[in-house]
Amino acid sequence: MKREIKFRVWDHNTDTMMIPDDFEFCDGEISWIDAGREAGPKSGNDGDPGQFEIMQYTGLHDKNGREIYEGDVVRTGKDNIGDPEPMIGQVIMREGSWIIENEKKQEAIDLFSEITSREVIGNIFEDKQLLEGKQ
Structure with missing residues (x-):
């Protein structure tokens, strides 16, 4: 591969x-x-x-075909079984795995595949307000 x-x-x-x-x-x-x-x-x-x-490229794309990098702010949807309610979080590397982390809600989910509900909506440097829930 x-x-x-x-x-x-x-x-x-x-x-x-x-x-x-x-x-x-x-x-x-x-x-x-x-x-x-x-x-x-x-x-x-x-x-x-x-x-x-x-910031490293994760090797994955969001639902619009955009490359997902460490530090991106991602919105999740409802089409992935096992995910919590839709959330907005930052892509980070933890213990060898890419995850989407929402520190405010203290939630994290795996970014292990190209799921149709994942969408990059910004990054932590240009769009800090997104992690605060302000869109």
């Missing part, structure tokens, strides 16, 4: 999301190429390492 491994990066200084063309890992440091320009803490072109949030 072939698995696609991709990442995206949130830049806190510019409030922008990047999907880099390439990553380089060297001596525990990371840098990436975005639009032909080297970026990241190792590159010297940007600020401190806390400036960036690197």
Whole structure:
């Protein structure tokens, strides 16, 4: 089974999301190429390492065909047997599994397959209000 491994990066200084063309890992440091320009803490072109949030692609798509990444805010529906009532939560990795977590309701469900009711409605950086129940 072939698995696609991709990442995206949130830049806190510019409030922008990047999907880099390439990553380089060297001596525990990371840098990436975005639009032909080297970026990241190792590159010297940007600020401190806390400036960036690197998020991994889950390998799954939502009901609209949109790629689901770590940090996405997802709305669930009612068509998956065993799910709790529909909820909105953040996609995170916990104990080796992708889950949708709603800290407010203290619920979590597995993001183990492409279920027709899963829909990406934003991400934790650009749409923080979604996790507070404000849409």
